[in-house]
Amino acid sequence: MNDLLFARSQMAMSLAFHIIFAVVGIGMPALMVIAEWRWLRTRDGVLLELAKRWAKGTAILFAVGAVSGTVLSFELGLLWPTFMEHAGGIIGMPFSLEGFAFFTEAIFLGIYLYGWRRIPPRAHFAAGVVVAISGALSGAFVVCANAWMNSPAGFTLVNGQITDVDPIAAMFNAAAPAQVVHMTLAAFAATGFAVAGVHAFALLRGTPHRAFHRAALQIALLVGVPTALVQPLSGDWSARVVAQQQPVKLAAMEGHMRTGPAGLVIGGWPDEKTLEMRGAIEIPGAISLLLRGDRNASIPGLDAVAEADRPPAGIVHVAFQIMIACGTAMAGLGAWAVLRTLRRRKGKGSALPDDRTFLKAVLLASPLGFIALEAGWTVTEVGRQPWIVQGFMRTSEAVTPMPGLVVSFIGFTALYIGLAITVVFLLWRQIIKTGVTGEATRGLTSEMPVPRLTPRP
């Protein structure tokens, strides 16, 4: 492997790592806030305990999100200096705004985590709302920057010189709206399903704290199910934007090798030499119909550009199919949950948390959101190759002249693996193994487990 490949691998690894914590940072505050809202309404101690439990988990994840995000901000320059040299002055705007969103999020998360007994319940709830909103905003801003790489706007290139910079137009580029919506929904769907799985597991295993886990499952599904149901629609919008802005990426996604009517290709692996799909099932004309409303409409294939301008079609195609499969399964489970709830309203069937089949399905589905998330980003990023800025700058032109990147790649990979193992272990102990301590009935006394000084004035 050469330095470029190590740079790409390090970037991919750092982002794939960060995005998990970022998504949790967007999703969890919403869950906490809903639990706290319900507590304010009902004063049911179980809900307060739940909000606190979730907040503890969020604190661990937020710290890792913050440090891995810091690494990313520097990495943009450490690995892609030429990219930043040109892009920084065009697309810096969303990054600056993101900075403010982080500030707000970090400040109010501090208030939320440590302020349970320092401010009135309503103010505390409001702090949670601010955390949730600023988390979602920071995600939206940074995705705008990414969308710009897919669909560059807001500048003109005259003889290799960038002029007429319009940061606003750059930020609101053609790919931004669809990507922001899809990403934000993904954050809620992925978090909702993952959390639902944890509590479904507790209910399945049998627990003395059924009320606690039922309440948790309910809230997690309340966030996960609606977003999972809308996600395919939003994905369709994304696909239409990609078809317009990055036709070759679309061709790679769909395994559409030759320009002409495009079918829906399921499974298979492309042979990039002969431009054939191997081992795929094809529904002829389906993609043409979806995109253009005509089964015979011609769609540009992978062959529409020179070989040097094609992304690695195999990875993109498989990643795309994984996302679709996960998305379909999640939407299916969501539909099931909705139908069951409606039936239950009419007085038929059991409550969801008592249905073991449903709980097992939730448990099985819990990692799907995160899998879809990683797969979706693989589609977006690998599908853009060989461009770092679609049509303007190649990844190979952007990479740092620094040699020996294998060292930093291995170093950061080891570091992140260590962090990931620790985080999983701590969450397991913190949230699940300890169970509910009965604090809920005692009236909560547990502050954050910060070591306290014995004599305090």
Next chain:
Amino acid sequence: MMLQEATEALTWTLPHAVAGTMVLSLNAYVLLGGADFGGGVWDLFARGRQQDDQRALVANAIGPIWEANHVWLILVVVLLFTCFPRAFAHLATALHVPITLMLVGIVLRGSAFTFRTYDSKRDAVQRRWGRIFSIASFATPVLLGLCLGAVASGRVPFGAATASMTFTERFIAPWLYSPFAWAVGVQALVLFAFLAAVYLTVEAPEGPLRTLFRRRALQSQAAMTVVALIVLLLARRDAPFLFRGLTSGSVALVMHAVTAFLAISVVVTLLRGHYRLAQIAAAGQASFIVWGWAWSQFPYLLPPDRTITELATGRVMLSLTIWALGIGTAILLPSFVYLFWVFKRGEKAFEATGEG
């Protein structure tokens, strides 16, 4: 006519306004994030029968807000790549190695601190995380100072000159072989430890703990003086440019005088037991050091010859950034005030009980 002149003056000022904001943000990082690092240093040096109490005091002081303190550094980076993208690309290339090491330090410190807070309270586990946290707290400031020192020395190669250089000349020598840069690294470490010690005299309860940190504050103030002299001496040879800025001109002299006055005030107030005043004076002293460095480097972003104006990106981006900064500040300042207010009033007011 006059309007046009005014606009031109404004155009000229925009890059400086952003650069000034970056120094301001770095200043905030030193005062807030720097003190968090310094706390970790005292964690490393915690000794004797009271060491658990010392560590608890530090953890308590850092606890609620380290992420918020940390964003100041991110703001500096973001402003740098948004408004001075060429400088950012250049620095990230030339200082790849020390920046990468610094990032490892930031990751380890932040995560180990959080893990220690949430992991088992058994001693062995706590000690393991504590070790990582404190060693990273020790190393990171040195690396941060090292990077800033390398920039200030004007030895970081720029532009066409880099093409014919060997790996060592280009990526290693500017920082590794620069005594000045290392001295600035040590200065950053001592400064952070000093700030933390002074702040901790305010946080500590009356008694041996407070006396201990008062002693440490005084000791680190002494170390500050020594290190500052060494930095100045080395600057003469390694960073002639900075040296001239530091030693000539009336502004530089006034800044030195104020810094010295504040340094003495810290000592006096500490000895008299006016800890709050000492905290304010120490913060002032640190700020004057940051601004003194910025002033002596002005108008160059990358000494010896790349100015702030020259490296700035287009006007539109600069003015939008200023707007964003203004609006952001309008939201953030009250938020910060609220945060600190909430933590100052302590934990008495509201019992969140299940009964409501």
